[in-house]
């Protein structure tokens with residue numbers, strides 16, 4: 001049909017929840033297609049399906065679960081997927097596409113029950129079925145809306161996965177030949193590709209980590225040499241803060257790769273943490289847009305923001321963290337002391353986040369769910385012979401608040417505005433740390449003060465008379 005520009009569009013699971021959501025996505029895709037774009041759409045599983053696959057896989061491990069679990073689950077999945085496309089696609093077409101993958105899910109669940117084993121390999125294969133179900137539905141809905149479309153699996157597209165199960169990566173160079181075989185077809189039809197996984201040298205499915213469809217889309221854009229990558233979301237790009245917390249939050253017009261990654265680190269789960277890696281040095285445009293306004297500007301993601309000025313791009317936060325402050329005299333002068341504490345915590349299976357150390361203290365954050373294990377581990381450390389540590393304080397109900405922007409960690413003015421602002425609001429700061437690459441400055445505050453802190457700092461950095469740095 002056309003030789004228009006080649007655009008890769010990622011459609012997230014939140015946009016595949018209700019028929020009206022899917023219908024909005026399809027209308028926007030068809031409009032793009034009519035304008036002449038060549039389109040590859042990379043889709044996530046329908047809303048909630050990946051979580052349900054994961055949970056049901058766990059339940060199937062219980063030998064008492066019985067065959068009914070798998071049958072009921074598969075019947076429910078069929079019903080949900082059929083409901084999603086009801087009236088939007090040909091019912092026989094859809095039912096046919098679903099059956100094959102639903103049978104696959106039932107067999108896997110039965111296998112898990114009979115063997116009492118859920119290996120990482122089976123886990124990945126099971127979870128990939130969410131995307132295997134959604135891609136043919138989206139393709140069928142596009143066809144029903146009047147544009148030709150075909151679903152393509154990651155296997156067919158030749159996405160080569162490397163690395164561990166669950167959080168593998170994609171070898172872009174090795175994937176290029178498979179992708180380029182699809183290239184010519186894009187003149188004739190929209191291709192709808194399964195996100196989230198690739199296959200490794202053994203032919204096994206390997207997931208790219210939760211939220212991995214962003215990463216798949218970016219790999220496909222890099223591998224095909226696309227002109228643009230658009231990540232379609234239910235929101236209008238990145239916001240200067242979470243609008244549920246800060247009503248005055250506004251769209252951020254432009255973010256650098258580093259800023260976007262730093263935002264993702266806080267669990268602003270808007271981009272997969274590795275999503276931008278395959279795009280470094282490539283001339284394509286990257287943006288996050290809302291499906292309601294896909295031709296609007298959204299947020300542009302660029303390698304370098306204009307003339308590298310220091311600026312605050314956004315505030316982020318993460319709830320459900322605990323701050324641990326370990327006391328040990330002369331910590332820094334005792335070789336291995338910091339490492340010893342972190343090793344003990346790591347051996348207990350506790351993930352340590354932000355870490356800050358001084359002469360006499362080592363502070364770090366852990367997730368709320370690890371508080372009990374952390375307390376137990378540190379108590380043992382403090383009690384053992386020749387103990388590494390003297391004691392510790394644990395602030396259980398905390399939140400991380402981050403100021404993200406190029407150069408914020410270098411700019412004393414920004415730290416000053418943050419700390420003065422928090423002091424004025426009577427918010428105790430439990431820990432301060434500089435993020436990597438100078439793009440992040442974060443602190444831990446009591447959870448009950450989080451709303452005040454966010455609103456106050458948003459005013460200081462973004463609203464009237466805001467103190468933007470030089």
Ligand code: ASP
Pocket residue numbers: 012013044045050051130195196209210211212213214
């Ligand atoms: N469906 C997968 C997940 O929920 C991948 C994605 O949504 O990007 O993690």
Ligand code: MG
Pocket residue numbers: 012013014044045048050211
């Ligand atoms: Mg998903």
